Amino acid sequence: MAKHHVTATLNGNVVEFLCETHQTLLEVLRDELRLTGTKEGCGTGDCGACSVTVDARLMCSCLVLGVEAQGKSIQTIEGMAVGTELHPLQRKFLEHAALQCGICTPGVLIAARSLLERNPDPTEEEVRYWLAGNLCRCTGYNKIVEAVLDAAREMRRV
């Protein structure tokens, strides 16, 4: 069966790709567009490692079909830093040692940015509930929560 031709905006750039009907956005990003920063932890929407935004909405890219990206604006971890300038969340994650193995980190960062866009001054509890869809097995979440709160603090000052 012929593949679908899809045009979308990816991290601000127009991209075109071909995909099969059943291919997920995650598979397209990783296997067709070779952007492997978005990770697959489960493929069933339970771990959040593949978090991206689609038209500014936080989603698990494993639950979105590639064809659904047609005409949409997708943001992935590869678009989070501006040039060599890290996003404050990226910087704070490094400063707070908020990652150990780092496999969940891209998804957590995308989800955290999405939180701070909606709520620039979250409580610890709000951070914990917002990130409840992003599994991390290494850190116990302490330093992730601390980094997000600290980044929010810094971003409010700017």
Added chain:
Amino acid sequence: MSTTIDYSEKKLKVIGTRPVRPDGVPKVTGLAQYGADFSLPGMLWGKILRSPHAHARIRSIDTSKAQALRGVKAVMTSADLPEQKFEYVGPERLAVNFWHMTRNIMAREKVLYEGHAVAAVAAISTTIADEALRLIEVDYEVLPHVIDVDEAMQPDAPLLFEDMITRGVEPAPNKPSNTSKRVEFKIGDLEAGFAAADEIVEMDFKTAPVHQGYIEPQGCLARFDSDGQAELWSSSQGHFIVRTLTARLLGMKTGDLRVHPAEIGGAFGGKTVVYVEPVAVVLSRKSGHPVKLVISREEVFKATGPTSGASMTVKIGVKKDGKIVAADGLFKYQAGAFPGSPVMNGCMCGFAPYDIPNVRTVGYDVVCNRPKSAAYRAPGSPISAFAVESTVDMVAARIGMDPLQFRLRNIAKPGTPTVWGPKHAHEGFAETIQALLKHPGYTAALGKNQGRGVASGYWFNGGGESSATVHVNEDGTVVVATGSPDIGGSRASMALMAAETLGIDYDKVRPIVADTNSVGYTQGTGGSRVTYATGLAVVNACNKVIGELRARAAMIWDVDADDVIWEDGCARPAGKKAGEFEPLPLKAIAAKRTVTGGPISASASLNAGGQAPGFATEFCDVEVDPETGKVKILRFVAAQDVGRAIHPSYVEGQIQGGVVQGIGWALNEEYIYDRAGRLTNAGFLDYRIPVASDLPMIETVLVEVPNPNHPFGVKGVAEANIVPPMAAIANAINNAIGRRMTELPMSPPKVLAALDSGRGG
């Protein structure tokens, strides 16, 4: 919140600071490459066909239709793997049997669990590979199965291996069983000990198998060349382990296989064994193409090792004054489909924190129709500790002693014999208890349905074989290459130790994890051995470099090398009579390398002994919802003897992570099987690991009692922390609602049932 209690006297410059990890930026920008992230031109996709049955004989496998499908380039079965000799190799505690291992990679005569690999394909797309799997015809004769450890030990239980005779029993049994091995450790006179006791508590316990739950499924890329050489990019706890096992399983020469360490997306013991690498190499060999093989989360749950579930009985006798006089433990551990549970560790660690004159531990390693168990953080110790530390709590209560004071009364000290023979040699346990006794939270008031519990834990920690190479670059910066995969920040620790030793800035040191052909042999990242043993190799290599730098300075000054010392990153004359010279910094010596003998580098390879064990003591406050049975963790404080925290943030992170894994083990995590022996919760939705909203901040207390055998006092830190939580939480629940939970997980239905049993139904 984190506090540090420092018992060391040595003042250090960069060790103990918290710089950004050197491998950090690619991990926050998505550029770091994990096991699934590598590609090569012409690459194929591998997929594995798995058994739908818990236990079945394979009558035949017909791969002809799959082979004929367009786009399929290779199909393999166990016939493509050489048969292995049946023998247990290596020290008893870690022994492996390649006859078993090859059958776990791919089933031969029988499938032994749902998810057991039976065949694999490589195709030009994942879609075609999936279709090819559906075309493989396997004729199974379904057999009765057994899941539970107690049932597997029944005389009429279905046998996984018709010829398995229990090892470690004299005389050998004349009938086969599912019990692979019996182990026993004993000191003192158990009968006399219990006879002298004023109070005795005996209780049965059960724990569920739990999965390591790393977020990155196993994945690799393999390339096999027509001259017999191969390369692998894979995510593991030891690329040297991957090389050794894969070469052995495929009958390759070790030197023909080069393994590159990918970044690793969590492991916790689960990636000390191979599942996908031998399969990918065979598929590449058969197809002539590179092959990428990444498994799904469902495959991770169904076919990779959890740690054992167990059935246990613990009996402790105590005098009224609080002295434990006798202890007896029976530990039956599930090995999964092949022998090799960590029951020996459980038998050794269970009572290890305490000075008990009369102790016996007996362990059974039992096979059943579940995935073969694999190491999980302090393998074996948390399981027996759940039973021991729960019983310790009951005994302390029986004689009316505070549980921390009771433990302090009975601590093992240097000179205390262990049940397995050698005497304890290190301090550190008492200090963890004292830290919690002083913690203001320990005496804080509790509300309704709330309770507080404590527990302690022991882990051996590891030494072993490690290698490091230190290169001085032309501009005086330094590369440190080791053979230890970095799972949680160890490159930062290596750079800190190198910077401290050489006396240069942290950011002048760039640490890497080198592939198997670029650095000396190094055992895996496991057993909390890396910062200690690989750290020693780094320090030794740095000291060799310093020797060379002193020699070069001596040559420049035209003095004897013995008249040159190394201090604060500079060569200096050793006192006035050695001559008056301006100190030569590393950078200046590097600049003159060409005229003083050429490039400056040194390697160190060693087999480190002298590791010190890890002790942890933890308390938690819980609240039990009387309507639902849900247990909420209100507060968790973990004190651990860490020797010396090289990078305190990553040490805290190890403790916080280990505690939270323990919380999941205690409250949520279990495998749920249907009547046909199929796993019904093989996903993160139903196998529920803790999420951020389940938890409070985990408070850490870093107790620093230095290990005298390491130049910076390092003790392993990654594992002791997961040993206490299950019992600490059970003890807290008992304190809250007066119900002794003896079975894990302490999930809402079980807690509610315990509450209801006291409400008269």
